[in-house]
Amino acid sequence: MPSNTEITTSQLTRLVGLTSAPTIVDVRTPEDYEADPRLLPGTQRRDFRSVATWAADFAGRNVVVVCQKGLKLSQGVTAWLLHEGIRAETLEGGFEAWRDAGGLLVETGRLPPRDAAGRTVWVTRARPKVDRIACPWLIRRFVDPGAVFLFVTAAEVPAVADRFQATPFDIDGVFWSHRGERCTFDTMIEEFGLASEPLDRLATIVRGADTARLDLAPQAAGLLAASLGLSRMYRDDLGQLAAGLALYDAFYRWCRDATEETHNWPSGPKPA
Numbered sequence: 001m002p003s004n005t006e007i008t009t010s011q012l013t014r015l016v017g018l019t020s021a022p023t024i025v026d027v028r029t030p031e032d033y034e035a036d037p038r039l040l041p042g043t044q045r046r047d048f049r050s051v052a053t054w055a056a057d058f059a060g061r062n063v064v065v066v067c068q069k070g071l072k073l074s075q076g077v078t079a080w081l082l083h084e085g086i087r088a089e090t091l092e093g094g095f096e097a098w099r100d101a102g103g104l105l106v107e108t109g110r111l112p113p114r115d116a117a118g119r120t121v122w123v124t125r126a127r128p129k130v131d132r133i134a135c136p137w138l139i140r141r142f143v144d145p146g147a148v149f150l151f152v153t154a155a156e157v158p159a160v161a162d163r164f165q166a167t168p169f170d171i172d173g174v175f176w177s178h179r180g181e182r183c184t185f186d187t188m189i190e191e192f193g194l195a196s197e198p199l200d201r202l203a204t205i206v207r208g209a210d211t212a213r214l215d216l217a218p219q220a221a222g223l224l225a226a227s228l229g230l231s232r233m234y235r236d237d238l239g240q241l242a243a244g245l246a247l248y249d250a251f252y253r254w255c256r257d258a259t260e261e262t263h264n265w266p267s268g269p270k271p272a
């Protein structure tokens with residue numbers, strides 16, 4: 001049984017990808033990290049030796065600390081964060097327990113460079129509809145919660161990417177884009193190593209809505225309708241993105257937890 005400052009892999013698995021997910025901080029040694037440089041979804045890497053310097057960065061957040069085995073490094077960092085008044089827990093068994101349980105792990109070799117504030121920066125075409133909302137949702141929920149998204153006119157995406165060290169996505173001729181019949185959301189799931197039953201199910205819905213193949217999933221038409229509606233409701237792309245994140249949160253929870261649930265108006269007792 002975990003202590004009151006530990007969280008189990010099964011408990012953390014239920015939180016990953018949700019708006020209520022804790023901030024995950026990886027404090028593995030450089031040697032352990034280099035041996036397996038994957039990260040739990042949404043993780044930030046920090047040096048355990050300088051916790052006194054960076055602890056305040058996490059004020060007001062719920063934090064889960066991960067080291068290799070859930071022992072001295074993560075427990076020491078957790079204790080320090082608690083001392084600073086920050087809600088923190090250690091992942092029981094650490095990175096090894098998460099990996100051995102088959103938990104999602106992000107392939108960091110595909111992560112774009114981060115800016116001075118530690119954020120990945122992405123740029124795409126303005127006036128998003130489906131893929132250009134779905135991809136930011138995936139990145140914010142599973143890759144980099146602090147990611148920055150820039151929406152500019154289509155012709156200026158390459159130049160903005162170059163001048164502002166941003167990673168272009170969902171345009172022709174770049175790495176993060178459509179591949180054959182699969183859309184950019186599919187590409188990101190594959191390249192970041194995020195394949196899982198709920199995300200794969202969501203990817204099919206996104207693909208159907210984004211590529212005019214509504215036959216791929218019954219829910220694709222609903223996603224397309226909601227996406228087009230949001231694009232009419234918001235002139236501000238970032239406002240639309242904020243609303244769209246909530247939409248994808250709902251679709252993800254359906255894909256993960258509610259596919260077997262139905263709903264109907266109660267018919268009441270039949271007359272005798």
